[in-house]
Amino acid sequence: MTELSPSDIAKDAAAAAAVRLVENGMRLGLGTGSTAAFMVRRLAAFVKEDGLQLRCAATSKATADLAESLGMKVETLDDIGWLDLTIDGADELDPDLNLIKGGGAALLREKIVASASDRMVVMADGSKVVETLGAFHLPVEVIPFGWQTTKQLIDRMLTLMDLDGRPILQRKRDDAPLLTDEGNYILDLSLEAIPEPARLSAALNAIPGVVENGLFIGLCDLAIIGKPDGEVVEL
Ligand code: 5RP
Numbered sequence: 001m002t003e004l005s006p007s008d009i010a011k012d013a014a015a016a017a018a019v020r021l022v023e024n025g026m027r028l029g030l031g032t033g034s035t036a037a038f039m040v041r042r043l044a045a046f047v048k049e050d051g052l053q054l055r056c057a058a059t060s061k062a063t064a065d066l067a068e069s070l071g072m073k074v075e076t077l078d079d080i081g082w083l084d085l086t087i088d089g090a091d092e093l094d095p096d097l098n099l100i101k102g103g104g105a106a107l108l109r110e111k112i113v114a115s116a117s118d119r120m121v122v123m124a125d126g127s128k129v130v131e132t133l134g135a136f137h138l139p140v141e142v143i144p145f146g147w148q149t150t151k152q153l154i155d156r157m158l159t160l161m162d163l164d165g166r167p168i169l170q171r172k173r174d175d176a177p178l179l180t181d182e183g184n185y186i187l188d189l190s191l192e193a194i195p196e197p198a199r200l201s202a203a204l205n206a207i208p209g210v211v212e213n214g215l216f217i218g219l220c221d222l223a224i225i226g227k228p229d230g231e232v233v234e235l
Contacts, residue, residue, distance in 0.1 A: 006228035007125050007127070007228070008034075008038075009226070009228050009229075009230055010125035010126065010225075010226035010227050010228050010230075011034060011035040011038050011089075011123070011124075011125050011226055012038045012042075012226070013226035013227065013230045013231065013232050014035060014038075014123035014124060014125065014224045014225060014226030014232055015035060015036075015038035015039035015041075015042055015123050015226075016038075016042055017123075017224045017226070017232045018039055018087045018121050018123045018224050019039060019042045019043050019046055019087075021085065021087075021121060022043065022046070022052070022054070022085065022087075024052050024053055024054075025053055025054075026054055026055075026084045026085055027054075027055045027056075027057075027080050027081075027082065027083045027084050027085075028043075028054055028055065028056045028057070028083060028084065028085055028086070028087070029056075029057055029058075029059060029077075029083045029085065029086030029087070029088070029113040029114065029116070029117050029120075030043075030056050030057070030058045030059060030063050030064075030067060030074075030086075030087065030088075031059050031063065031086065031087055031088025031089050031110065031123075032058075032059045032060040032062060032063050032088065032089070032104045032106035032109075032110060033088075033089040033103065033104045033106075034089070035089035035123045035124060035125075036059075036063060036087070036088055036089050036123075037063075037066055038123075039087050039123060040063060040066050040067050040070065040072075041066075041070065043067075043072070044067065044070035044071060044072050047071075047072060048071065054072075055073075055075060055080050056072060056073065056074050056075065057074065057075055057076060057077040057079075057080050057083065057113060058074050058109075059086075059088065059106050059109045059110040059113045060104065060106040060109055060110075060181055061181050062104070062106075063106075077112065077113060077116060082116055082117075082118075083113065083116055083117040083118070084117070084118050084119065085117060085118065085119045085120075085121065086113050086114050086117040086119070086120045086121070087120075087121050087122075087123065088101070088110055088113075088114065088120065088121075088122055088123070089101075089122065089123055089124060090122045090124050090128055090216075090220075090223075091103040091128065091136040091214070092128055092129075092130050092133050092134075092135065092136045093122060093124060093128055093129055093130070093133075093220065093223055093235070094129075094130055094131065094132060094133050094197075095131070095235075097122070097220040097221070097222075097223055097235065098133060098197050098198075098215065098216065098217050098218070098220075099122060099133075099214075099215070099216035099219070099220055100133050100134075100136050100138055100214050100215060100216075101139075101214050101216050102138075102139035102141070102186070102213075102214030103136065103139065103214075105139065105141075105170065105178060105180050105181075105186050106180070106181065107139055107141060107212060107213070107214040108141050108180060108181075108182055108184070108211055108212045109181060109182070110216075111212055111216060111219070114216065114219045114220075115219065119221045119222070120216075120219050120220050120221055120222075121220075121221065121222045121223075121224060122220045122222070122223045122224070123223075123224050123226065124223060124224075124225055124226070125225070125226050125227075125228075126225055126226075126227060128225075129223075129225060129235070132193045132194065132195065133193075133194045133197055133215070134191045134192050134193040134194035135192060135193075137188040137189060137190050137191075138165075138188070138189040138191055138194070138200075138213065138214050138215065139170070139186045139187070139188055139189075139213070139214040140154065140167065140186065140187045140188075140189060140204055140210055140212075140213045140214065141180055141182070141184045141185070141186055141210070141211040141212050141213070142184060142185050142186075142187055142209050142210055142211060143184055143185075143209055143211060144177070144183070144184065144185055145209070146209055147169070147177075147185050147187075147209065149209065150187075150207060150208070150209030150210060151167045151169070151187055153207045153208070153209070154167050154187065154189070154204065154207060154210070155167060157203050157204070157207060158189070158191075161199075161200065161203065163191055163194075163200070164190075164191065164192065165189040165190045165191035165192065166189075166190070167187035167188065167189055168187065168188050168190070169185060169186070169187055169188075170185070170186040170187070170188055182211070184211055194215070197215050197217055198215075198217045198218075200213075200215065201213055201215040201217055222234060222235070223235040
């Protein structure tokens with residue numbers, strides 16, 4: 001078995017603590033990303049060893065594929081209807097538990113799943129905790145039709161809000177636009193600091209062509225922060 005890096009030890013510690021919140025019979029949302037992958041692996045082992053009965057919806061095709069490869073059954077959110085708990089990672093979190101998510105281009109399904117949950121728990125390593133959101137680029141999911149116009153409208157809105165951070169289209173290695181699971185594009189905003197996340201989120205989502213943005217405001221109930229020594233703290 002390969003040795004885990006200090007950052008992976010922190011992620012796995014947070015994942016292990018999050019999985020301890022899972023109870024038999026729960027309807028669960030499974031997040032996306034490397035920390036969520038640690039959680040899915042631990043959850044799959046838990047299900048296998050303890051015979052836990054769960055109903056799970058995934059926030060991405062990648063997570064669904066991983067869970068199923070480990071023997072877990074994954075259903076659609078509509079099949080399940082409502083979730084007791086969603087466990088996901090984050091790119092940044094502030095002291096009010098507002099988040100930037102979507103570094104793995106799954107923000108749309110992640111936000112739908114988190115919004116359809118009684119409780120959202122975020123797992124992260126300490127490097128993700130910030131005073132003010134924005135050092136991490138903010139992903140914005142836009143529909144492909146007229147995306148350059150949408151980009152201009154976002155640019156204009158940022159200027160009106162006195163924010164820097166011109167939108168840049170996320171591309172794959174072959175230079176083609178990266179497609180989300182929903183077949184949309186992602187524009188990344190490099191804002192450096194987001195003083196009013198709720199205001200920015202509302203302004204972005206009011207632009208035609210914007211499907212959703214990576215600001216998760218008031219959705220996270222608990223953050224579990226893993227440390228490289230394997231300890232965790234809760235925020
Ligand atoms: C994917 C996400 C991830 O949760 C976020 O990017 C964190 O990923 P990781 O655990 O790999 O650092 O929002 O869209």
